[in-house]
Amino acid sequence: MTAQISTLGELLSAAGTQWRVYDIGRRITKIDKQHFAQIETTQAPYPYPLGGHALLAIQFWDNQATVDPYVWFLKFPLDEQSKLIVASRDHFASMVLEALGTELTGQQADGKLDNNPYVFTPNANKLAAFNALLKTELKRPASQYYEYTELYFSGKLPADDWQSLAVQGLADFAFRLDHGQNSENLQAIWASLPLEVKQPLSAMLEHVAIDTRFSEKLQNEINNSINENNLDELVCNLRAISGSHAQGLLAQSVDTILSSEYGRESDILLTLAGRCWEVFLDSERLFKFLESAAQNTKIEGLFASIFADLVAIPSLRPHVLGILRAENRSDDLSRAIGRLFS
Template sequence: MHIDTLSDFLTQAGTDFRLFDLGRRLQPLAQDDFAAIEAGRRPYPWPLQRHAWLAVCYWQQQGGQPYVWFLKIPLDERGLFNNAAVKHFLSALVEQLGGDIHAPLTEEQQQRLADTPFTFQPPQDKLAAFHARLSLSLGHAPSAFYQGVLDYLDSPDTHDWQRLGLQGLADVAARLDTDATLTKRVQQRLWQLPAPVQQALLAQCEHHPLPQALAKTMIEAINGEQERAGPDEERIGLLLRATAGCPPFRERSVKLASLMSLNPGPTLMLTLAARLWQELTDETLLLQYLTLLAEQHGELFNGLFAELVSVPALRPLILANLHNPELPAPLKQALGSLFSAARG
């Protein structure tokens, strides 16, 4: 039996499976797209630190316990899968199964696989978002913590917010785009929630699509923060990140352009690169961002430039501007220093 890819293994083992990216934030990955990536026909769309950070959930088609792997697969300079690493993992997997790919994995075998260099443990916030999205996509009930969050939203004065579970907040965030009644409850209470609850819920929202009205409300909340005597850049970044699961929309694009004109600090520069990079497909904003990075945040330039140029949606645009004679002098200098260092 010839097995070269994860898709080969999962298909030949008679499983159904779901794929998610857990790099910058949680994003579902279609099986057809994944097959094209495995075949080297396209680069991985959301690289982080030159790796693909994958959550793979699979189960036997006739039913049975689902298994989850969290795989960290290295990418080459073009963003393509390192096939040697994938084959190494598959070899270890088949060895654990004793050559029988249809055999179920024991807990001990799962643990041995987790000890390979190609696995990772997600942080708790992403793990909660993943379980919430997975249960929703499979049509399963939300966690036992979900009802507690609903009860709290209905009557916050009679419930202790410190007893709320992160998984319950994740379940709420995952359902906002498809449950209008739930969205209304959240919109009515969001800005009155205690700061820790509000922050945790906003942090979960970044992993999921949101109704447009709710996303606009979050962008509008930035205006209120900016009107304060000392605007909290961390909170502005949190509000921006909360909308990261939404495709670019006018209110956010306008707000980002405005923020870029105010010499933002490192928090906002990192937020844009890590969560809202899709906005940088606007060439004007991209060049404004890179120029600000070079002028005000030189210590971040090399690392963030390397991350941005690795994103397939941004790479051609960045490369096309490397020799643009109209680039501002600070950006030209930063690029020159970067390439000089790379040449050694």
């Protein structure tokens, strides 16, 4: 990079753009500029690593030149302490400067970074959720699919009309739960929704900080799913509550699941690690979770994968490493930890 520009933040500002940064790997989460500057200068680790990488969405716009913002979806490698490998960031920025200079917006920018090795395409659910989030933050109208989705959840359409729902409409609805009666309507119909709707909708709701009332509804549904031996419904309910404002209710639900026969199910363990990681700041709950993961024998390497995932999260790292020194481990957990180093 040039002597004047040493970070992506400086590059975006030098180009005269307004910009925002989001994590798009785990839960779509805004990263404030000061924190991002610390990440870029390796003063702070990346807070939400996934698979050894930082998965970022950088939204930027030029108030004079464009109406719609541009978005870069970027994937940068992290070191063993989850700090940014600066050489990769520098390589990306130098490629941007070579292709675009500091003219990052406008027609000349279109398609210039399509083959950039650090650019990636999120899956369809993430793209829909991110698009819905941006429209709400920019106070733009929802997609053309939103109105039909709103009608469906209000009960004004036949229940079997779900096949006409679009993923983008579900995303727009999830990010507009506070509009009108949307939240109340969804709670009223949630238990009876077909799985074909609940699964993609829960994939959107995991990015939404739902309110306490809806969280209480989902907590009740989690209990029902366990009692009715319905694993698919349980996964949906857990994903839907995972981003809740009511972290206490989420923690209670996780405790209930870990105490049930589903506490060792692969799908549940992966959902808990990937979407509910904050509740494992409680060392006792983390210990119980890793005990459950160690008892899963259906997927080879599952414990090692979950351990590697959690130990990379900076806020969890000391707690996870503390388990290595715990004296009251079960034989299953001791063996699973032993295999990490064999």
